[in-house]
Amino acid sequence: MGYSIEVKNNAINKIRERKLSTEREADLRRDKIFSELKDAKEYERKIASCGIKAGRAVLSGGDVKHELEKLKDESLKLQAEYETLLNSKGYSIKDTEPKYFCEKCNDTGYIELKNKTVMCSCLKKAMVEFACEELNRRSPLSLCTFDDFNLDYYSKDLDSDYPRSSYEQMKRIFDFCKKYAETFSKHSKSIFMNGMTGLGKTHLSLAIANEVIKKGYGVIYVSAPILLSKLEKEYFSKNKENSTTEDALSECDLLIVDDLGTEFTTQFSSKAIYNIFNSRLLLGKPVIVNTNLTLDKLEKIYTERFVSRIIGEAERLDFFGRDIRLMKK
Numbered sequence: 001m002g003y004s005i006e007v008k009n010n011a012i013n014k015i016r017e018r019k020l021s022t023e024r025e026a027d028l029r030r031d032k033i034f035s036e037l038k039d040a041k042e043y044e045r046k047i048a049s050c051g052i053k054a055g056r057a058v059l060s061g062g063d064v065k066h067e068l069e070k071l072k073d074e075s076l077k078l079q080a081e082y083e084t085l086l087n088s089k090g091y092s093i094k095d096t097e098p099k100y101f102c103e104k105c106n107d108t109g110y111i112e113l114k115n116k117t118v119m120c121s122c123l124k125k126a127m128v129e130f131a132c133e134e135l136n137r138r139s140p141l142s143l144c145t146f147d148d149f150n151l152d153y154y155s156k157d158l159d160s161d162y163p164r165s166s167y168e169q170m171k172r173i174f175d176f177c178k179k180y181a182e183t184f185s186k187h188s189k190s191i192f193m194n195g196m197t198g199l200g201k202t203h204l205s206l207a208i209a210n211e212v213i214k215k216g217y218g219v220i221y222v223s224a225p226i227l228l229s230k231l232e233k234e235y236f237s238k239n240k241e242n243s244t245t246e247d248a249l250s251e252c253d254l255l256i257v258d259d260l261g262t263e264f265t266t267q268f269s270s271k272a273i274y275n276i277f278n279s280r281l282l283l284g285k286p287v288i289v290n291t292n293l294t295l296d297k298l299e300k301i302y303t304e305r306f307v308s309r310i311i312g313e314a315e316r317l318d319f320f321g322r323d324i325r326l327m328k329k
Contacts, residue, residue: 007134011126012109019100019107026098033096036089043082044096050075124251131248132218139221144206146178154321166321170200173317177204181211186253190281191288192310194295195319201290205256208288217253224273225263231272249276254286261293265301274306281313289314 034041054071057064083093100106102122109123151174154167162169180188193201209219230245249255255276263269280287289310291298299307 007127007130010130011123014126015107015109015123022098022100022107030096033086033091037085039085043078043085047075047078047082050078128218128248128251132220132252144203145210146207149174149200149203149207162320169320173319174204176317177208181208184212184215184217187284188286190286190314192314192316193288193290193319194316195292197292199319199321201319202258205258205288205290209256212254219254219256220248220252221256221258223258224260227257228263228269228272232268235268250279254288255280256288258290260289260291261298261301270302273302277310281309
Protein backbone atom coordinates (compact mmCIF):
# COMPACT_ATOMS: atom_id res chain seq x y z
CA MET A 1 0.00 0.00 0.00
CA GLY A 2 1.41 3.34 -1.06
CA TYR A 3 0.37 5.50 1.85
CA SER A 4 2.40 8.58 2.64
CA ILE A 5 4.90 8.68 5.49
CA GLU A 6 2.61 11.12 7.32
CA VAL A 7 -0.41 8.80 7.06
CA LYS A 8 1.66 5.79 8.17
CA ASN A 9 3.14 7.66 11.13
CA ASN A 10 -0.26 8.97 12.22
CA ALA A 11 -1.72 5.47 12.11
CA ILE A 12 1.22 3.93 14.00
CA ASN A 13 1.06 6.66 16.64
CA LYS A 14 -2.69 6.09 17.07
CA ILE A 15 -2.16 2.35 17.67
CA ARG A 16 0.78 3.06 19.99
CA GLU A 17 -1.19 5.60 22.05
CA ARG A 18 -4.10 3.14 22.26
CA LYS A 19 -1.75 0.47 23.63
CA LEU A 20 -0.20 2.81 26.19
CA SER A 21 -3.62 4.04 27.31
CA THR A 22 -4.89 0.47 27.73
CA GLU A 23 -1.85 -0.54 29.75
CA ARG A 24 -2.10 2.56 31.97
CA GLU A 25 -5.73 1.68 32.71
CA ALA A 26 -4.68 -1.88 33.58
CA ASP A 27 -1.99 -0.56 35.96
CA LEU A 28 -4.57 1.62 37.72
CA ARG A 29 -6.91 -1.36 38.11
CA ARG A 30 -4.08 -3.50 39.48
CA ASP A 31 -3.10 -0.80 41.98
CA LYS A 32 -6.71 -0.65 43.18
CA ILE A 33 -6.90 -4.45 43.48
CA PHE A 34 -3.57 -4.66 45.32
CA SER A 35 -4.71 -1.99 47.78
CA GLU A 36 -7.82 -4.04 48.58
CA LEU A 37 -6.19 -7.50 48.53
CA LYS A 38 -2.82 -7.52 50.26
CA ASP A 39 -1.90 -11.04 49.10
CA ALA A 40 -2.70 -10.39 45.41
CA LYS A 41 0.71 -8.98 44.52
CA GLU A 42 2.46 -11.90 46.23
CA TYR A 43 0.45 -14.39 44.19
CA GLU A 44 1.50 -12.65 40.98
CA ARG A 45 5.13 -12.79 42.10
CA LYS A 46 4.94 -16.53 42.85
CA ILE A 47 3.21 -17.32 39.52
CA ALA A 48 5.86 -15.33 37.63
CA SER A 49 8.57 -17.14 39.58
CA CYS A 50 7.28 -20.52 38.32
CA GLY A 51 7.66 -19.28 34.77
CA ILE A 52 11.22 -18.11 35.40
CA LYS A 53 12.17 -21.43 37.02
CA ALA A 54 10.72 -23.32 34.05
CA GLY A 55 12.83 -21.27 31.67
CA ARG A 56 15.99 -21.90 33.67
CA ALA A 57 15.24 -25.63 33.77
CA VAL A 58 14.99 -25.78 29.99
CA LEU A 59 18.26 -23.87 29.56
CA SER A 60 20.07 -26.14 32.00
CA GLY A 61 19.47 -29.12 29.70
CA GLY A 62 19.13 -32.76 30.62
CA ASP A 63 15.92 -34.56 31.52
CA VAL A 64 13.73 -31.70 32.75
CA LYS A 65 10.32 -33.25 32.08
CA HIS A 66 9.64 -34.06 35.72
CA GLU A 67 10.73 -30.59 36.88
CA LEU A 68 8.54 -28.85 34.27
CA GLU A 69 5.51 -30.94 35.25
CA LYS A 70 6.08 -30.07 38.88
CA LEU A 71 6.34 -26.34 38.10
CA LYS A 72 3.26 -26.50 35.89
CA ASP A 73 1.18 -28.08 38.67
CA GLU A 74 2.45 -25.50 41.15
CA SER A 75 1.61 -22.64 38.78
CA LEU A 76 -1.92 -23.95 38.11
CA LYS A 77 -2.52 -24.32 41.86
CA LEU A 78 -1.34 -20.75 42.50
CA GLN A 79 -3.48 -19.41 39.66
CA ALA A 80 -6.58 -21.15 41.03
CA GLU A 81 -5.94 -19.72 44.51
CA TYR A 82 -5.29 -16.28 43.02
CA GLU A 83 -8.56 -16.43 41.06
CA THR A 84 -10.44 -17.39 44.23
CA LEU A 85 -8.89 -14.47 46.10
CA LEU A 86 -9.86 -12.03 43.33
CA ASN A 87 -13.38 -13.43 43.14
CA SER A 88 -13.85 -12.76 46.85
CA LYS A 89 -13.87 -9.03 46.03
CA GLY A 90 -15.76 -9.36 42.74
CA TYR A 91 -12.68 -9.34 40.49
CA SER A 92 -11.18 -11.83 38.03
CA ILE A 93 -7.77 -12.45 36.46
CA LYS A 94 -8.87 -10.47 33.40
CA ASP A 95 -9.29 -7.38 35.58
CA THR A 96 -5.54 -7.39 36.23
CA GLU A 97 -4.66 -7.59 32.52
CA PRO A 98 -4.78 -4.94 29.77
CA LYS A 99 -7.98 -5.00 27.70
CA TYR A 100 -6.48 -4.41 24.29
CA PHE A 101 -8.62 -2.92 21.54
CA CYS A 102 -7.29 -5.48 19.04
CA GLU A 103 -6.94 -8.98 20.44
CA LYS A 104 -5.07 -10.19 17.36
CA CYS A 105 -2.01 -8.00 17.85
CA ASN A 106 -2.51 -6.65 21.40
CA ASP A 107 -2.38 -3.15 19.92
CA THR A 108 1.11 -3.49 18.49
CA GLY A 109 -0.08 -3.13 14.89
CA TYR A 110 1.70 -6.29 13.74
CA ILE A 111 1.08 -10.04 13.88
CA GLU A 112 3.02 -13.19 13.04
CA LEU A 113 1.66 -15.00 9.99
CA LYS A 114 3.39 -18.00 8.41
CA ASN A 115 6.66 -17.14 10.17
CA LYS A 116 6.51 -13.55 8.92
CA THR A 117 5.74 -10.30 10.72
CA VAL A 118 2.89 -8.61 8.84
CA MET A 119 0.73 -5.56 9.39
CA CYS A 120 -2.40 -6.20 11.44
CA SER A 121 -5.82 -5.29 10.05
CA CYS A 122 -6.27 -2.70 12.84
CA LEU A 123 -3.24 -0.74 11.61
CA LYS A 124 -4.42 -1.00 8.00
CA LYS A 125 -7.81 0.34 9.08
CA ALA A 126 -6.19 3.25 10.93
CA MET A 127 -4.20 4.13 7.81
CA VAL A 128 -7.37 4.13 5.69
CA GLU A 129 -9.09 6.38 8.26
CA PHE A 130 -6.28 8.95 8.20
CA ALA A 131 -6.12 8.85 4.40
CA CYS A 132 -9.89 9.42 4.27
CA GLU A 133 -9.62 12.33 6.69
CA GLU A 134 -6.91 13.87 4.55
CA LEU A 135 -9.07 13.69 1.41
CA ASN A 136 -12.22 14.88 3.19
CA ARG A 137 -10.55 17.82 4.89
CA ARG A 138 -11.92 20.32 2.39
CA SER A 139 -15.29 18.69 1.75
CA PRO A 140 -18.62 19.88 3.26
CA LEU A 141 -19.40 16.55 4.90
CA SER A 142 -21.15 18.09 7.91
CA LEU A 143 -23.39 20.52 6.05
CA CYS A 144 -26.32 18.39 4.80
CA THR A 145 -28.73 15.92 6.38
CA PHE A 146 -31.98 14.22 5.39
CA ASP A 147 -33.83 16.33 7.96
CA ASP A 148 -33.03 19.61 6.20
CA PHE A 149 -33.98 18.36 2.72
CA ASN A 150 -37.24 20.12 1.80
CA LEU A 151 -39.45 18.45 -0.80
CA ASP A 152 -41.79 21.46 -0.89
CA TYR A 153 -39.50 23.18 -3.40
CA TYR A 154 -40.41 20.60 -6.06
CA SER A 155 -43.46 21.07 -8.24
CA LYS A 156 -46.42 18.70 -8.05
CA ASP A 157 -47.50 19.64 -11.56
CA LEU A 158 -47.03 16.95 -14.19
CA ASP A 159 -44.51 17.87 -16.91
CA SER A 160 -45.22 16.43 -20.35
CA ASP A 161 -41.52 15.62 -20.77
CA TYR A 162 -41.50 13.28 -17.74
CA PRO A 163 -43.67 10.38 -16.53
CA ARG A 164 -44.41 12.05 -13.19
CA SER A 165 -44.09 15.38 -11.34
CA SER A 166 -40.70 16.47 -10.03
CA TYR A 167 -42.16 16.28 -6.49
CA GLU A 168 -43.16 12.64 -6.93
CA GLN A 169 -39.82 11.78 -8.52
CA MET A 170 -37.84 13.49 -5.75
CA LYS A 171 -39.99 11.84 -3.08
CA ARG A 172 -39.03 8.46 -4.57
CA ILE A 173 -35.36 9.43 -4.74
CA PHE A 174 -35.38 10.83 -1.20
CA ASP A 175 -36.96 7.65 0.21
CA PHE A 176 -34.48 5.49 -1.71
CA CYS A 177 -31.46 7.48 -0.46
CA LYS A 178 -32.67 7.45 3.14
CA LYS A 179 -33.21 3.67 3.09
CA TYR A 180 -29.85 3.22 1.34
CA ALA A 181 -28.11 5.08 4.18
CA GLU A 182 -30.02 3.17 6.88
CA THR A 183 -29.16 -0.24 5.41
CA PHE A 184 -25.68 0.57 4.10
CA SER A 185 -23.02 -2.13 4.08
CA LYS A 186 -19.57 -2.40 2.54
CA HIS A 187 -21.13 -4.17 -0.43
CA SER A 188 -24.18 -1.96 -1.00
CA LYS A 189 -25.05 -1.20 -4.60
CA SER A 190 -23.52 1.82 -6.32
CA ILE A 191 -25.66 4.86 -7.22
CA PHE A 192 -25.59 7.00 -10.37
CA MET A 193 -27.25 10.41 -9.83
CA ASN A 194 -27.97 12.30 -13.03
CA GLY A 195 -29.65 15.65 -13.67
CA MET A 196 -29.25 19.40 -14.04
CA THR A 197 -27.67 21.59 -11.36
CA GLY A 198 -29.56 22.66 -8.27
CA LEU A 199 -31.83 19.63 -7.96
CA GLY A 200 -30.44 18.10 -4.78
CA LYS A 201 -27.84 15.57 -5.93
CA THR A 202 -25.07 16.97 -3.76
CA HIS A 203 -27.38 17.44 -0.77
CA LEU A 204 -28.61 13.85 -0.80
CA SER A 205 -25.10 12.50 -1.38
CA LEU A 206 -23.86 14.37 1.66
CA ALA A 207 -26.85 13.21 3.70
CA ILE A 208 -25.97 9.61 2.83
CA ALA A 209 -22.33 10.27 3.72
CA ASN A 210 -23.24 11.69 7.14
CA GLU A 211 -25.42 8.72 8.05
CA VAL A 212 -22.87 6.18 6.82
CA ILE A 213 -20.06 7.89 8.78
CA LYS A 214 -22.20 7.72 11.94
CA LYS A 215 -22.30 3.94 11.47
CA GLY A 216 -18.50 3.86 11.62
CA TYR A 217 -17.76 3.39 7.92
CA GLY A 218 -14.97 5.18 6.06
CA VAL A 219 -16.36 7.64 3.51
CA ILE A 220 -14.55 9.78 0.96
CA TYR A 221 -16.50 12.66 -0.57
CA VAL A 222 -14.69 14.61 -3.28
CA SER A 223 -15.49 16.61 -6.39
CA ALA A 224 -14.10 15.24 -9.65
CA PRO A 225 -11.92 18.32 -10.40
CA ILE A 226 -10.24 18.20 -6.96
CA LEU A 227 -9.83 14.44 -7.17
CA LEU A 228 -8.16 14.50 -10.58
CA SER A 229 -5.93 17.41 -9.60
CA LYS A 230 -4.70 15.50 -6.55
CA LEU A 231 -4.19 12.25 -8.47
CA GLU A 232 -2.26 14.04 -11.20
CA LYS A 233 0.03 15.81 -8.75
CA GLU A 234 0.79 12.55 -6.95
CA TYR A 235 1.28 10.59 -10.16
CA PHE A 236 3.83 13.01 -11.56
CA SER A 237 5.46 13.69 -8.20
CA LYS A 238 9.08 12.64 -7.79
CA ASN A 239 8.36 11.60 -4.21
CA LYS A 240 6.08 8.57 -4.60
CA GLU A 241 6.00 8.14 -0.80
CA ASN A 242 3.49 10.99 -0.70
CA SER A 243 0.99 9.12 -2.89
CA THR A 244 -1.97 8.37 -0.62
CA THR A 245 -5.04 9.09 -2.71
CA GLU A 246 -5.23 6.00 -4.90
CA ASP A 247 -5.04 3.60 -1.94
CA ALA A 248 -7.63 5.56 0.02
CA LEU A 249 -10.02 5.63 -2.93
CA SER A 250 -9.74 1.87 -3.34
CA GLU A 251 -10.03 0.94 0.33
CA CYS A 252 -12.64 3.33 1.76
CA ASP A 253 -16.07 1.81 2.40
CA LEU A 254 -17.94 4.38 0.30
CA LEU A 255 -16.59 6.69 -2.40
CA ILE A 256 -18.71 9.66 -3.49
CA VAL A 257 -17.59 11.61 -6.56
CA ASP A 258 -19.43 14.87 -7.16
CA ASP A 259 -19.58 16.86 -10.43
CA LEU A 260 -18.21 14.11 -12.66
CA GLY A 261 -17.40 15.53 -16.07
CA THR A 262 -16.64 19.08 -14.90
CA GLU A 263 -12.91 18.38 -14.51
CA PHE A 264 -10.36 19.38 -17.15
CA THR A 265 -10.30 16.35 -19.43
CA THR A 266 -7.01 14.78 -20.44
CA GLN A 267 -5.91 11.29 -21.40
CA PHE A 268 -4.63 10.86 -17.85
CA SER A 269 -7.88 12.00 -16.20
CA SER A 270 -10.09 9.73 -18.32
CA LYS A 271 -7.91 6.71 -17.62
CA ALA A 272 -7.60 7.52 -13.90
CA ILE A 273 -11.36 7.89 -13.44
CA TYR A 274 -12.02 4.61 -15.24
CA ASN A 275 -9.41 2.75 -13.16
CA ILE A 276 -10.84 4.05 -9.89
CA PHE A 277 -14.41 3.06 -10.69
CA ASN A 278 -13.48 -0.22 -12.30
CA SER A 279 -11.29 -1.36 -9.38
CA ARG A 280 -14.00 -0.58 -6.84
CA LEU A 281 -16.72 -2.27 -8.87
CA LEU A 282 -14.54 -5.37 -9.26
CA LEU A 283 -14.09 -5.45 -5.46
CA GLY A 284 -17.84 -5.03 -4.94
CA LYS A 285 -17.35 -1.69 -3.18
CA PRO A 286 -19.99 1.02 -3.67
CA VAL A 287 -19.55 4.31 -5.50
CA ILE A 288 -21.97 7.23 -5.66
CA VAL A 289 -21.54 9.33 -8.80
CA ASN A 290 -23.13 12.74 -9.34
CA THR A 291 -23.12 14.43 -12.73
CA ASN A 292 -24.92 17.26 -14.51
CA LEU A 293 -24.02 15.87 -17.93
CA THR A 294 -26.15 13.72 -20.18
CA LEU A 295 -25.05 10.17 -20.91
CA ASP A 296 -24.07 11.17 -24.46
CA LYS A 297 -21.70 13.84 -23.15
CA LEU A 298 -20.23 11.48 -20.58
CA GLU A 299 -19.56 8.91 -23.30
CA LYS A 300 -17.63 11.50 -25.31
CA ILE A 301 -15.42 12.19 -22.28
CA TYR A 302 -14.99 8.71 -20.84
CA THR A 303 -16.04 6.36 -23.69
CA GLU A 304 -19.22 4.33 -24.04
CA ARG A 305 -17.57 1.40 -22.24
CA PHE A 306 -17.05 3.44 -19.08
CA VAL A 307 -20.61 4.83 -18.97
CA SER A 308 -22.06 1.39 -19.71
CA ARG A 309 -20.02 -0.07 -16.84
CA ILE A 310 -21.41 2.43 -14.34
CA ILE A 311 -25.01 2.28 -15.55
CA GLY A 312 -24.92 -1.52 -15.56
CA GLU A 313 -23.66 -1.77 -11.97
CA ALA A 314 -25.39 1.19 -10.30
CA GLU A 315 -28.89 2.21 -9.31
CA ARG A 316 -29.77 5.12 -11.62
CA LEU A 317 -31.52 8.12 -10.06
CA ASP A 318 -32.75 10.74 -12.54
CA PHE A 319 -33.26 14.23 -11.10
CA PHE A 320 -35.52 16.66 -12.96
CA GLY A 321 -37.36 19.91 -12.25
CA ARG A 322 -36.46 23.54 -11.61
CA ASP A 323 -33.21 24.68 -9.97
CA ILE A 324 -34.22 24.87 -6.30
CA ARG A 325 -31.15 26.92 -5.40
CA LEU A 326 -32.51 29.76 -7.52
CA MET A 327 -35.91 29.38 -5.88
CA LYS A 328 -34.38 29.58 -2.40
CA LYS A 329 -32.76 32.91 -3.30
